[in-house]
Amino acid sequence: MKVAVLGATGYTGMMLLRFLRLHNGVDTVIPVSSSAAGKRVSEVDRALFSSLDNKLSLTDGCYVDLDTAFSLRPDFVFSALPHLASAIACARFLEHGKVVDLSADFRLKDAAVFENVYGEEHPFPELLSDAVYGLAEWNKERIKEASLVANPGCYPTASLLPLLPLIKEGIIAANVSINALSGISGAGKSAKVSSLFAERTENMSPYLPGRSHRHLPEIAQELREVSEDADPVFTPHLVPLKQGMLVTTVAYLMRDVSDKDIADCYMDYYGESPWIRIRHPELVETRWVRGSNYCDISFKNEGDRLIIFSAIDNLIKGASGQAIENMNIMNGFPETEGLLPAFEV
Amino acid sequence: MKVAVLGATGYTGMMLLRFLRLHNGVDTVIPVSSSAAGKRVSEVDRALFSSLDNKLSLTDGCYVDLDTAFSLRPDFVFSALPHLASAIACARFLEHGKVVDLSADFRLKDAAVFENVYGEEHPFPELLSDAVYGLAEWNKERIKEASLVANPGCYPTASLLPLLPLIKEGIIAANVSINALSGISGAGKSAKVSSLFAERTENMSPYLPGRSHRHLPEIAQELREVSEDADPVFTPHLVPLKQGMLVTTVAYLMRDVSDKDIADCYMDYYGESPWIRIRHPELVETRWVRGSNYCDISFKNEGDRLIIFSAIDNLIKGASGQAIENMNIMNGFPETEGLLPAFEV
Amino acid sequence: MKVAVLGATGYTGMMLLRFLRLHNGVDTVIPVSSSAAGKRVSEVDRALFSSLDNKLSLTDGCYVDLDTAFSLRPDFVFSALPHLASAIACARFLEHGKVVDLSADFRLKDAAVFENVYGEEHPFPELLSDAVYGLAEWNKERIKEASLVANPGCYPTASLLPLLPLIKEGIIAANVSINALSGISGAGKSAKVSSLFAERTENMSPYLPGRSHRHLPEIAQELREVSEDADPVFTPHLVPLKQGMLVTTVAYLMRDVSDKDIADCYMDYYGESPWIRIRHPELVETRWVRGSNYCDISFKNEGDRLIIFSAIDNLIKGASGQAIENMNIMNGFPETEGLLPAFEV
């Protein structure tokens, strides 16, 4: 398989190239970047420098620009471009093959909502209904058939995976209050004062609380697929670590359930999924998922309220790892192909 | 004034000694520690070594044991001893002077609740009704008259200050869902694998969620003072910073209020308090309070739910700083005496 | 005294404003910034927001531009402007009063060396001989008489203080090999990818080693004042902390000396200095100086080689704190006025 990665110099693109090196179903990788076109990948990603790894040649070619990449007719494309630019590129590459879009462009089903949230008209509203929301373990059957998969945001991934089964089964009310903590790599590799080491270490802060963050409409949309009453609030916080996301949600229980009922509900939906681990009665820690594609889930049943925990690596399950997982599902590879287990002590 | 600090070698005791050096109302400081008796303070607290600061002599005497301290008849005592040991020492020193207890021993009013939470019978139940809960800005009038003040826990301090006015005024419902983040110094200076740098950096995790943590009954007790329906859940998390605590609470609004109504409510209660800052519409960041006795408060009004933020330094407003503030109130000093402003960039 | 701070929005300027609030010899503070002119200080420095500190009014005026500041005829000026811009401003304000320049513009005595290092002709070479190198404890007598003090760089401060006495007394050879570690705030508050949290946490790296860094000629110049053979190499490294600098220098011993000889040499030069602490036989830790103006010094005598340690807070003794100390010396205030002791546990 010939795979292109659009926008291959950011954290997400760098991670995608690394996973593709490990992937046994991929023969050719085309790194695409307008700013870095002509440079070798290992000139930009200095961790890859001069490795003698057998598959380095796969990815240590030169970056090419979008037109060149298009002319190479890749079978499969990941887009890690900024939004709007991503939609345009995805639409184009769909002519040749399947696409996973890691931007927000195809996540929202309603073009009016998109325009409201992102402040611009959607360039390809007609594609919105074809795109499948790539929450891998939840939408697996639809992802198998999809040509265009919208890779979920990091916050929606960690928020939705533990909530959807419980809301669908009527165990919890859908007016959930979600509290999320993210490592700083989630802000990407762009130079901003607010992302400087000296501004973020020994510091933590909430931002865009309640219904202000762009990921809230995405979360709400997916919750409404299982409950028309869904009315989440969502408050993200920045905490001083590099990779890691922890979501703590408080929900009201709709009926009297035991811990076993809840655990069984999760196992019904995720028992066969290699990348979801139900840790109950243990809680979660982000180091146990760092570097891996795991989403760890746990909960505390307080009778009236259920407190629900999930942990992911925001750069992996929250971006590049889930994108590889979606590629695996779309192409019949094992879900774990190309991805790493947890390695952090 | 002659002041003794019991348990003066932990983080809280070290901080108390430092603040007392800066305090203009204090003539003599007696550092008390059984394990360090006979050593100089600057042998243990290596940051204080050989300072030529004028007031160093105040605190760079030798640690003495409890009996020696008692024989010196201090006018004022801070106890940072472990619980139970603290109650016994406080009861004894109350003979000579006023006491601020930084342990949990006099926070809970009901001896049966204490026994349930801490697993042992309270040694001085008859003192519980005399002790004043030292939430400085909330209980100021009662603290002025008190001989024994129970310094609040760090989590209750940060949780209660923003909630009490709004619940008392009927603005929010009292079944609040509190989410708290704490720096690792909150676990104290004892050697535990779970507090090692290599276990906590690049990691975050919840612990003792819902109604499991010992600070929950303390929070619930104080909320019930203003609303008999109070029914909080409380979930603490550890995040990788040294000093800092951030509390995010979701509460249901009881009536239609504007942002101005909420801000006005806070100003009614805290407008004269030098250590509380209402930051709305800006949110909070823990670095703005690090090293200081501030509690910064803000909120986001979502119409149905109110999301409430507070930030403190867990070692200062959450422990030693509020204790000094209580001493100031009990003795008629200015509330800011001996305490530092924010200095972290 | 009326004091202006030029370039008052960066980390150094913010710290200067805070120290000036605490300083008993200062009546009026003029914060100067072209980019922030018209804004209140507390709008930019959010840690200062709404404090009721008595002296807040001193610094919570509005930023003014350079011309306005000049028209206010300050008695004393700190310049934290970028180099070259700083020289021009300093030359102008010298008409009214004394100046401490925190840029590199007046540190190098030889205009040709300046041009070589900074790539541009020096705008006021005639002022170079008047300027006193503001290494406070070393040049105190000359600083007392100076109108223009060049505040040393952070690396030179930490490197020179422990080396100068030993080289001057012929104890160590002057071809020292200096290894320095700096926290990330040393890179300032400008938005650069290389200073992002996600690039610096869990990472360390050397940069500009040997004779490449701009601080090397500054170190060499001052060492040559005491030994014409001085020939240092200097290798800085970035490590993931916010504030802190640790310098480890290896020097060859010129003669047989005991540990006591070395400690005595230090005490001869620094025994009266409140901000230098000779910790031997204990080594140094940067947390013991964090937030303070201390320079802690220690050493290990290996018979042939001496390993010398020094620790400072790069933002304080390495910048704003030493600048305040220089102001104190230039104006007859106590050296400790306006500055804080160590407070980090």
Next chain:
Amino acid sequence: MKVAVLGATGYTGMMLLRFLRLHNGVDTVIPVSSSAAGKRVSEVDRALFSSLDNKLSLTDGCYVDLDTAFSLRPDFVFSALPHLASAIACARFLEHGKVVDLSADFRLKDAAVFENVYGEEHPFPELLSDAVYGLAEWNKERIKEASLVANPGCYPTASLLPLLPLIKEGIIAANVSINALSGISGAGKSAKVSSLFAERTENMSPYLPGRSHRHLPEIAQELREVSEDADPVFTPHLVPLKQGMLVTTVAYLMRDVSDKDIADCYMDYYGESPWIRIRHPELVETRWVRGSNYCDISFKNEGDRLIIFSAIDNLIKGASGQAIENMNIMNGFPETEGLLPAFEV
């Protein structure tokens, strides 16, 4: 191959178990721990919990004690036991198969030096001459033939790899001054106040400088193999990161050499080694090696002095990774088998 890991619950043992899961030449893994005997590996190493990884069964058996492990007759043994206990266990298991000892017990060739450094008589001095010092890329030919390999310390690994070729070829003098920075995981998983998060974050400090650290005799011994004049000093420092080691060595050049001469010298020795990367003219960063078995090397030629840099992950190339590499060499597997490339962005 049937492989036992003695002392499998510390950071090193945990890492060994993880690498062995990925290793294609290993059929059976025996985790050995007296304290955890009877527990499943995934009970102790919570990152491994419930993975569906095909090879999990390999390592998610139960820990057994030493006697049980011995009765299972493993073909290959890694010992991560404390020193002395390790020597005794290694001697025993050598009856059945080959051994890599990760303790310090077989590193020093001279039993008298061992006794002097470690304070106790060596229990098996007769094995010292058989043991091969497992600096993988330097001693490869001897490691191939060895039954007992002494895995080098983390500091010696990072210090020696860049020095040995240059000293052997007479390019630099052997009285090198080594400065080393280590992440805190190097202190292991034991509960010590000095390794607490609150003691190490925002802090850095040297320890055991000059000729005080136990790794100095190990470094000196190996340097003396190539130069009888070898006389290193070595100063380690703790810096606040989890995994990473950076060594900066200053050496005097013995003759006039170009950068190309130095790079060529390195390529002569290490050009075929997959785990050593000569980065010159770029310097090194520890994040580029984090999680991998790489040792990155660079240098700056200052004419008189050469400044030499090396970076490793202290837990991997400095311990478990090099141990796996040694197993690979001893058994004819590819040097990269079971080990991971760099993955940190």
